[in-house]
Structures are given as C-alpha cells and as structure tokens.
Amino acid sequence: MLTRILPPPGPARMLTVITMVMALGQGLWMAINAIYAVTVIRLTPGQLGLSVGISAALVLVSSIPLGHLADRAGPRTVQMWSFLALAPLTAALVLVDGFWSYLVVTSVQGFAYRAGNNARKAMIAANVPRENRAHVMAYIRASLNATMAIGACLSGLVLAWGAREGYQAAVLFTALCFLATGLLTLKEPPVAPVPASAGAAFAVLRDGPFLLFTALDGLLVTHALLLDLVLPLWVVHHTEAPRWMSAVVLLINTGFVVAFQTRAARGTDTPRSASWASTQGACCVAVACLVFAVSGGKGMFEACLLLVVGALLHALGEIRQAAGSWTIAFDLAPDHAQGQYQGTYKMGGDIGKMFAPALFAWLIFDNGTTGWIVLGVSYAVLGAAMPAVVARGTRSRDRAAAAAGAKGQDPAAATVG
Structure with missing residues (x-):
C-alpha cells in the first residue's frame, strides 16, 4: 500500500510526507469543525454559515495576491510561515467564545491555508520535472485521502466521547499537525524568489x-x-x-x-x-x-x-x-x-x-x-x-x-x- 501513496525518495517524497502530516489534522478537523463551533463555541447554525461564507469570500478574492506572494517571496518560505502561523491560529480556537472572535480567527486561518496551498503547488512546479508533475500529484492525492481517512476515524472517537475536553484536544492535535508541517518544510529544497522584473504582478x-x-x-x-x-x-x-x-x-x-x-x-x-x-x-x-x-x-x-x-x-x-x-x-x-x-x-x-x-x-x-x-x-x-x-x-x-x-x-x- 505504501508504494501507492509514497513516490521514490527525493523532493517528491518529502512533499508527499508533508501533505500526509497536514492531512491527518485536516481530516480530524473537517469532521468535527461544525460540531465544535455549535456545541462548544455555541454559535447558532446561522452564525456558523455566515462565518463560513464570509471567510470563503475573503479567501477567494485574496487567492491571486497570495499566489503572487509565493512567487516573489519564494514558495518554501511562504509555505513554511503559512503553516507555522496556522498552528497558533488553530490552537486559538480553544479560547474563542463568540461569533466575532470565531469569524476573525477562521478568516485569518483561511488566508494562511490558501497561501500555504498555493506555495505548495509552486514547490511542486519548481522541484519536479514537468513530465512527472501529474504523477507526483497523484501520489500526493492518494496519500491525502489515506491520512484524511485516518483523521476522520480519530474524529469518530472524539465524537463518541462527546466531552468538551475531547474537542479541545482535537483542536490542539490539529494545531500540532500544522506546526509539524511548517517545520518539515525546512527539509525541502529552497526555491529562489522570482524577481519582479520577470513579469507583471497579476x-x-x-x-x-x-x-x-x-x-x-x-x-x-x-x-x-x-x-x-x-x-x-x-x-x-x-x-x-x-x-x-x-x-x-x-x-x-x-x-x-x-x-x-x-x-x-x-x-x-x-x-x-x-x-x-x-x-x-x-x-x-x-x-x-x-x-x-x-x-x-x-x-x-x-x-x-x-x-x-x-x-x-x-x-x-x-x-x-x-x-x-x-x-x-x-x-x-x-x-x-x-x-x-x-x-x-x-x-x-x-x-x-x-x-x-x-x-x-x-x-x-x-x-x-x-x-x-x-x-x-x-x-x-x-x-x-x-x-x-x-x-x-x-x-x-x-x-x-x-x-x-x-x-x-x-x-x-x-x-x-
């Protein structure tokens, strides 16, 4: 099974391993996010829907500028700092106690996650030969599904327990996965930033x-x-x-x-x-x-x-x-x-x-x-x-x-x- 989700040793394997670490926390969090917001933070379903919509709209309009940032600052740098920032932002959800604080934290989370995602794609383009990129993406997607499924199984234990402490432990575990993702990025080959003279900003x-x-x-x-x-x-x-x-x-x-x-x-x-x-x-x-x-x-x-x-x-x-x-x-x-x-x-x-x-x-x-x-x-x-x-x-x-x-x-x- 590992041969189906891990490419041969090299930059592609490190990219895949980093994705697996990130996806473990993501799979756990996706399964409990809405329940945590409603049962622990005590948002109404309407407030949750509104916050998700506003956050998604903000991320949408910022996607191109965040991608441009990866080109100009270097994709490894942007990926590393994005996921390092996601760690405390996610952990902060333990302290969130209302709609406005939830909206602010999740919106900034969205910016950081999109910046890291854009940078990860740029890292693949820089470190993988053109003819191998689709194959590497296939490995990454297979590993993503495998580890997200494990994260979803962990969420089942949290939901079965149903205690506030269990939900908060899941939040902190997700934050730890983001922290590990950011630190592991240092093991990837550096990619030089693209000078502004290389082309128009957008x-x-x-x-x-x-x-x-x-x-x-x-x-x-x-x-x-x-x-x-x-x-x-x-x-x-x-x-x-x-x-x-x-x-x-x-x-x-x-x-x-x-x-x-x-x-x-x-x-x-x-x-x-x-x-x-x-x-x-x-x-x-x-x-x-x-x-x-x-x-x-x-x-x-x-x-x-x-x-x-x-x-x-x-x-x-x-x-x-x-x-x-x-x-x-x-x-x-x-x-x-x-x-x-x-x-x-x-x-x-x-x-x-x-x-x-x-x-x-x-x-x-x-x-x-x-x-x-x-x-x-x-x-x-x-x-x-x-x-x-x-x-x-x-x-x-x-x-x-x-x-x-x-x-x-x-x-x-x-x-x-």
Whole structure:
C-alpha cells in the first residue's frame, strides 16, 4: 500500500510526507469543525454559515495576491510561515467564545491555508520535472485521502466521547499537525524568489485561455459535491436503499482514490493527453449521474447495486479528470508565475462550489430523475469542450514563448497576453 501513496525518495517524497502530516489534522478537523463551533463555541447554525461564507469570500478574492506572494517571496518560505502561523491560529480556537472572535480567527486561518496551498503547488512546479508533475500529484492525492481517512476515524472517537475536553484536544492535535508541517518544510529544497522584473504582478488576469480553462475545470470539479451533499439526501428520500449506503459510497470513493489515483495519472504528461483524460473523467461522471438517476424507485437490492456501480464510475471519473487537470494547470502556467497561476486555478473550484449546492438541490430534489440526466449531460458537454480549450491555451503559450525568444528574453518567463 505504501508504494501507492509514497513516490521514490527525493523532493517528491518529502512533499508527499508533508501533505500526509497536514492531512491527518485536516481530516480530524473537517469532521468535527461544525460540531465544535455549535456545541462548544455555541454559535447558532446561522452564525456558523455566515462565518463560513464570509471567510470563503475573503479567501477567494485574496487567492491571486497570495499566489503572487509565493512567487516573489519564494514558495518554501511562504509555505513554511503559512503553516507555522496556522498552528497558533488553530490552537486559538480553544479560547474563542463568540461569533466575532470565531469569524476573525477562521478568516485569518483561511488566508494562511490558501497561501500555504498555493506555495505548495509552486514547490511542486519548481522541484519536479514537468513530465512527472501529474504523477507526483497523484501520489500526493492518494496519500491525502489515506491520512484524511485516518483523521476522520480519530474524529469518530472524539465524537463518541462527546466531552468538551475531547474537542479541545482535537483542536490542539490539529494545531500540532500544522506546526509539524511548517517545520518539515525546512527539509525541502529552497526555491529562489522570482524577481519582479520577470513579469507583471497579476499577468494571469490577462491570460484569457488559462482563465477559460480555470472556469471550465471549476465547473467540472463540482462533481465532488455529489457524494458529500446530494447523494446522501437522494438515498434517504428517493431510494429504497438503507441510509448507511451513503457512507458506503464515500468509503468506495476514498478507497478507490488511494488504490488507483497513481495509475490514473499515467498518460497525462502533455496538455493534449491530459485534456483527453479530463474528458474521459467527465464522461465517467456523466454516466454515474445516469446510474444514480435509475436508482430512484428501485427495490432495496437493485438500488444498492446501482449506487455501488455509480460510485465506482464516479470515482473513476474523479481520479482521471483530476490527473488531467493537474498537468494542464502546471503546463499552461509560465514557470516564473506558478504561484499566482495556481492560486487562480484554485479559484475556479471555489467559485463552482459557491453556486453548485443550490443548483444541485434544485435540479435533483425538485426534478428528480430529470435533474440527474440534465446534470450528466452537462458534465459530458463540459468535458467535451476541454481539448479545444487546452489546445487554444497551448497555442497561446507557444506564441508567447516564441515572441519572448525573438526579443532575447527567457522563453520560460514569457507571459501570455
């Protein structure tokens, strides 16, 4: 199993180990965060929702500047200080006693986490050869799922105990994981900051093809919400399957990612091949939607069988689409601006997740089977558009590099206009 989540020794392995340490605390915290806020800090559900929304909006608008910071200050420096800052910020939640203090702490947490995430992607771009980046990202994603699952299991013990001391111990354990992540970053190879003369501060905002790819991919990755948000309610209200089938679906997804993500990254080493992988993944998700649609109104055995088949198709689509997206996001970005480009890429998923819950609820719960079909067709259409969008981005990148070479500039620092 370790060979499926750990790459060979070197910078890629250290990046993966650091991710595993971070994900252990993250998996624990994600499972108890909302419960901690409501039961220990005593926020109302409305206050919790408002604070999450405000924090998410602030992180969204700061994503590009934080990515640019990683380019200019050096990604290892930004990653280290971001996670070192997350340690006391997380521990401070033990002292939080109301809405405003919770909002301030979680908002600053969001800034620090996004800065560290952007810097981590820039570290991968700097330390891993272009042709190996998708494969390394596959290892990182497999390890992320494995250790988040362990963290989620730990959260089960905390929730079973139910005592305030247990929740606070979980908070401090999460803070310790962030501290360890920051300190382990010192073991990574240093990456020199990019001088300001290498390109415009926010050149990504003038890179139309990359922005189009970001928007398209942001719509595609909303499929992750199907398992977390839509399917549990579909199982309860529209199928004869037992309630625990929604947990089985999530377990299938986690296990599939851990077991097969590295294999799914094969053959995605160029933007063209990666774009077709993304298309294949989107089509698998589309078929999964149709299978989920058919599960409604069936008997218990048939419904369970269809849900398992749909979960497997969804998991296959997820890992294939993700593998394609990594190569595209790295290769369409100029090397001198990986931080701001990866920050922009992350925004696509953030924006998609802002509107998708309400749209999915309307499609599926107001329209039933028809809604699933519309959703499946939409994913198929989005996936089919990916090769053309990526081809346009590749042509723009090549033209910018050729123009920079003609002017005697470093083609690697060329900015797409």
